[in-house]
Amino acid sequence: xxxxxxxxxxxxxxxxxxxxxxxxxxxxxxxxxxxxxxxxxxxxxxxxxxxxxxxxxxxxxxxxxxxxxxxxxxxxxxxxxxxxxxxxxxxxxxxxxxxxxxxxxxxxxxxxxxxxxxxxxxxxxxx
Numbered sequence: 030x031x032x033x034x035x036x037x038x039x040x041x042x043x044x045x046x047x048x049x050x051x052x053x054x055x056x057x058x059x060x061x062x063x064x065x066x067x068x069x070x071x072x073x074x075x076x077x078x079x080x081x082x083x084x085x086x087x088x089x090x091x092x093x094x095x096x097x098x099x100x101x102x103x104x105x106x107x108x109x110x111x112x113x114x115x116x117x118x119x120x121x122x123x124x125x126x127x128x129x130x131x132x133x134x135x136x137x138x139x140x141x142x143x144x145x146x147x148x149x150x151x152x153x154x155x156x
Contacts, residue, residue: 032093035102037067056114063107070110071100083111 044065052059062070069092076099082089084101085108094100101110 030095031069031100033090035069035092036090037102037104039067039069039102042066051109058112060110061107062103062110064103064105066105068103068105069094069100070103071095071098072112073098075099077114079114079116081113081115083113084108 046062046064046068048063048070049061050058051061058072060070062068071094076091076093076097080091080099082091082099082101084103089101089110091112092100092102099112101112103110
């Protein structure tokens with residue numbers, strides 16, 4: 030069951046292709062797909078809008094498959110298919126966190142910098 034139609038025509042043939050896992054990381058996965066004809070690469074991993082796909086470096090459409098998984102239409106031939114994940118809002122959250130940390134550090138520095146003259150004045154009064 031697919032959520033939308035693939036960009037290429039897929040036949041109902043039972044011709045077998047080959048999929049080789051080349052690289053697997055936390056946020057990306059790379060396959061080499063050998064397909065004798067146009068086919069769907071179904072990855073039984075959770076579908077999320079943060080996933081992006083590319084075939085031989087060109088953007089590819091990810092199709093929700095079987096309600097919970099993801100698939101990519103792969104044309105006939107030998108291709109490299111890469112899935113990359115980038116959580117929505119992660120970059121914005123990182124910028125906001127770094128900005129907040131910078132403001133906090135500035136406040137701390139200015140607070141202690143303003144205390145130095147008072148500390149020096151107290152030391153001179155004691156002598």
